[in-house]
Amino acid sequence: QVQLVESGGGLVQAGGSLRLSCAASGTIFSIGSMGWYRQAPGKQRELVATITRSGSTNYADSVKGRFTISRDNAKNTVYLQMNSLKPEDTGVYSCNAIILVTNYWGQGTQVTVSS
Helix, strand or coil, X not given: CEEEEEECCEEEECCCCEEEEEEEEECCCCEEEEEEEEECCCCCCEEEEEECCCCCEEECXXXXXXXXXXXXXXXXXXXXXXXXXXXXXXXXXXXXXEECCEEEECCCEEEEEEC
């Protein structure tokens, strides 16, 4: 059984910063790609950023230059540093981890950016 637990969401003013964390626990041999996705009210879930086990990253165009994804393989944890936040970044942020061929998801953490 694998669990992903996110933390770090909250309310912030436009231009501010937040750091999200997602820790995986349970019976884990090796985690492949990890990532962050978000879903705004009334919209479909979208990719924010992903990172491979070796550290290669991929970002949505809307967050490039503002967000940074990183991971600590020893702690089975992925992070998302979000700077220069905008109201359109508001949504539920969920982390994802691929272990063997299975996708695992966290429960999500709310990020609200006020204008």
